[in-house]
Amino acid sequence: MKPSQFGYARPANVEEAVRLLQEADGSAKVMAGGQSLGPLLNLRLAQPSLIIDITAIRELTLVREEKDAIVYGACVTHASVEDRRVPDATNGFLPSVAAGIAYRAVRNRGTMGGSLAHADPAADWMTTLTALGAEILVAGSAGERRVALDQFMTAPFSVALEDSEFIIGIRIRRYSQAARFGYFKFCRKRGEFAEAMGAVVIDPELGIRRGIIGATDSRPILVPDMDACLRPSGEGIQAAKAMIAAMKIADDPVRDGMHANAFARALKQVAQ
Amino acid sequence: MNDLSLTVNGEKISSLVEPRTSLADLLREQMNLTGTHLGCEQGVCGACTILVDGVPVRSCISNATACGGAEVRTIEDFDRDPLMIELRQAFNAHHALQCGFCTPGMLIMARDIVMRLHGADEARIRIELAGNLCRCTGYAGIVKAIRSVIVSRQEALPPRPPASLPLGPAGSGHASAGNALVHVEKNGLATADAQDKPLQVKAAAAPAPLAGKRAPAVKQSFSVAAPQPVVWERFGDVPSMIRCIPGASLVSQEADGTYQIKMRVKMGPIGAEFAGVARQERNDDALTGIIHGSGRDARSASLAEGQLTYRLVDENNGESTRVDIEVSYQLSGALAQFARGGIVTHFIGAITTQFAENLSRSLSSAGTEEEVVEPGELRIAGSFAGALKAWLVDLLRSPFRK
Structure with missing residues (x-):
């Protein structure tokens, strides 16, 4: 050991x-x-x-505010986000996600960049930041580049980084005051690896309607038909459950049901 | 070895440590501060929780060198801490411990909860304590003890504004960069030492018989553009079959009909090299066979055992052959401790897909054999990404079909 x-x-x-x-x-x-x-x-x-x-690289623990986005240094910890010690681009969504990552003693050292590079399918940031349409700032021998997070994870614990590359920051667009966010995960015990998770981001002003299914056995999955999921008066929730169960993500009735219900619960949080 | 300076319980210390040393090992082994307990050593149990720069961290998964210059406080430093005195008394009064193994970590977390979260109720305390395991008390006494201190403190003291904390990992950012570089000792590298050591292969505990002992992990069917007798012959040729398994290589063929094999797998930073034996049983009448394999990864002390069952069926009036395969496995040791079932199944699915592709390719030109894969490591990301993409596209196209 x-x-x-x-x-x-x-x-x-x-x-x-x-x-x-x-x-x-x-x-x-x-x-x-x-x-x-x-x-x-x-x-x-x-x-x-x-x-x-990489924790002695000063710029990696800084946060840069841009006009329509916030760039978080790769070494910003979950606890810093949880405690709102960094500006928030999401009306409180990021702090609420951060507060549910593992345990406080882990959040005091664990970082956003590290979590994304590790690419555990059950990680909170991989699913929620994909739902937010985040971009990854990567440095390498060929200079710096930006990658959309939904293109970043390739397989469990595997990401699209060359040997000479590493994550230096995470860029998240500023959401409007009208934006709504939903996130739900099933864990056997609080802080344990999630067995199913769903994240929903709706921003009427930016025209964004995005749903993500996480804690699959590999990459996060984009929910194909968000319009159907957002039909009024409970209809959308039923449609979402049926849609996701039919996707047979885990090809196991129990786990497929968990994925459907985790997403439905995230969806309920944004229902108006 | 490198020179590490830290403040531990108010005292400046300097110590020679290996780069791999964790804070927990530094405290326990070199400073004899054994109040910091080691339970799981993978960040799950919370027994090793200490304060670094004033906040709780897991000392078992915190690299000591990375915390150079930090201020560390262990349970031994709280004898005269007024809040800890209150907590100890409350733990005593509420029967919040029995064997005491979890208690140092519990007390450090409890102190953090009281200081950070003013007015935390029982539900919140339970949430905050979820990362500290206790196998004796059922937590009721611990939660009550912490709650009683919160209540008495609320009456006594106004809430304090939260301390300003750095944004990076607790304990980082003190030691200077550059000149703190530790030389990479080439001869001491783990990879080298794992390769140099002869791989001890236990003359396999005979793999378990097929009969429904384990759930099949993966079932796949694929067609090969070769007549069934050609495919059957190929399946009988274990060395060329092994060449089709990504990451697998043949070491030797034994007199008793078994084969010594090696298999390297890689998933992100996780790597393992299994060395073991394989053997095959075939039924010529039913055109079915079973390949058993079992092996050990010496580096992580993980054991893997698996079997591939196959069945051949004629297709297109004998012009091609459908191959049905089923793979099941069992893992034990470190890899099993870490890996969640779904991910392993998924991984085996990827290997199986690649195996099918390699086999088809090796049989395509009328059964002439060609070199199909580098018997190196399997990098799941590259080849598998394509298969995954196809699957996703399919998935997104037809969510309502069923």
Whole structure:
């Protein structure tokens, strides 16, 4: 239950981190708070040759406000979002999601960027930020680029990053005052990995109607027909349940039912 | 080894640590502060919770070097802390502990709850305590104890404004970058040592018989553009079958008809290399067969055991063959502890899909054999993304079809 040996580097800036990643040629692992990587290291399921600690890179713990978006540094912790120590682009949705991630002692070190890079299918940010249409800011040997989060996760624990690349920030558009958000997850116990989750984002002013099914066995899934889900007086909820159950996401009646109901409960939160 | 400086319980300390050392191990093994308990060592149980820069963190999954320069407080530092004195008395009065193993973590969390959440009711306390496991008390006494301190404090003290905290991980941002770099000791690398060590292969505990012991993980059918006798012959040829399994390679063929095999799997940062044995049983009349395999990943001490059952059916007047395969598996050890069933099934599904593709390709040109895959590691992301995309497209196209 101890990690196997690794080297440790704490670069001062993004360029140095990229150089270290390039030199390591795929054998290094970037670490922020280490709350997902830590267990993998302890179980020896991950055995990188080098850990690159990016928490000394100052810009990664900053938040930048743009006119129509907020860019969160990759190393901003869940607790910082939960406590509203950072500006919020979502009328309180981000803090409410953050408060439900694992446990406070984990949230004090776990980071948004780290969670997305780890790409656990049951992670809260992967599902909710996909629903928010977030973009990932990536730095690498070819410079910086932006990736839409719904294109970022490729498979369980796998993301579209080259060996020399890592996440430096998360860009979330500012939602209007009229925006409504819903999020629900089924966990055996509070803080445990979710078995099903649903997220809904509606912004009439921006013309956004998006629903995401998370905690699948792989990537988050976009709900195909949100118009049907938003029909009035309970009709939409019934349509959503039938639609999602028919998708047979887990190909198991119990888990498919959980996905349908988790999404229905998220949908209820935005129903008017 | 690198020189690490920290403040522990008010004292500045300097210590030589390996980069892999966790805060918990530093405190317990080098400083003899054994009040910090280690339960699960994967961030689940909460017994190792300590304060770093004033906030609770899991010391078992917090890298010590990454917390260089931080201020650490363990349970030993709270003897004279007024709030902790109150909490200890309340724990005592409400029978909030029995064996005491969880208590150091419980007290650290309890103190944080009282200070951070003014007026937390019982429901909120239970939510906040969800990350600390107690196997003795059933939590009722612990919750009551914390609630009683909250009530008495509310009467005594006005709420304090929350402290301003940094935005990054607790404990980070103190130690300087650059000059704190630790050399990567090439000869000490884990990957090298895992490869150099001879892989001890236990002459397999014979794999369990087929009869319905485990739920099948994956069933797939696919057509191969080759007549059934050709496909049947190929399935009988274990070495060329192994070549079609992504990540698998043949080490040797034994006199008793079994095969020593290796299989490397990789899913994101998770990697394992299973070494073990495989054997095949065939029924020529029914055109069915079972390939059993079992192996051990020496690095994570995980055991895997699985079997692939196949059946061949004539198609298109004997021009092509339908292959029905069913894969079941059992995992134990670290990998099983970590992996959730659905993800493993999904992963095996990906391997099976690739196996089917490789087999079809290797049989396509009238059964002539070609090199199909690098017997290297399976990178699920690349090849599987395509299959996943096709599946998603299909899924999105036909949500109401059923």
